[in-house]
Amino acid sequence: MKRISIAGVGAIALIATIPFVNQIPGVANIWQSGSAIAQNTKYQGQVQLRLDAEKQVIEKDQQGKQTKKWQALKGQAVVQPGDVLRYTLSSENKNAHPVKNLTLNQPIPKGMVYVLKSASVDANPEAKITYSIDDGRSFVENPTVKITLPNGKVETQSAPANAYTHIRLKLPSVGAKSIVKASYQVQVR
Numbered sequence: 001m002k003r004i005s006i007a008g009v010g011a012i013a014l015i016a017t018i019p020f021v022n023q024i025p026g027v028a029n030i031w032q033s034g035s036a037i038a039q040n041t042k043y044q045g046q047v048q049l050r051l052d053a054e055k056q057v058i059e060k061d062q063q064g065k066q067t068k069k070w071q072a073l074k075g076q077a078v079v080q081p082g083d084v085l086r087y088t089l090s091s092e093n094k095n096a097h098p099v100k101n102l103t104l105n106q107p108i109p110k111g112m113v114y115v116l117k118s119a120s121v122d123a124n125p126e127a128k129i130t131y132s133i134d135d136g137r138s139f140v141e142n143p144t145v146k147i148t149l150p151n152g153k154v155e156t157q158s159a160p161a162n163a164y165t166h167i168r169l170k171l172p173s174v175g176a177k178s179i180v181k182a183s184y185q186v187q188v189r
Contacts, residue, residue, distance in 0.1 A: 048092045056084040079188050088183040093174040102171040114164035118185035132166035133159045139168045
């Protein structure tokens, strides 16, 4: 098993790169919510960032129908291969002025696979989500890879879920005294 902890790191300026999840070998998985502060030097304001993790729990009701629920991971929590986790990143602008051009980078933890098309941003239709398959060096909306077919022909295909290494959220504006939430899912390998 791997020991995983969530810790926050903030950045100063208009770009915040937030690597919240680090993996450390160990006996149990430990999940802790993290928060960080990103400052916008133009407005001398603050954006508080918070990352929460939840585990998908599938239950059967009395009729045998399956329902999916999300259980917050707090303190010590053990996850198993195949478990689906949802991370929610909250960006709160505590300033009386909007914060412009906030970029948040979130790594996909080692030992986990991004669940394709699970990333979303609430209450911000202008937000843009891009992905990296090269450890955060470049980001695109739809990553692709070149595959050599048995006949020798090289074909470009959508990158598989296990190739994703980072998610980038670009928020053109975070309104004054407002909160923007983004979420994405990963599956434990």
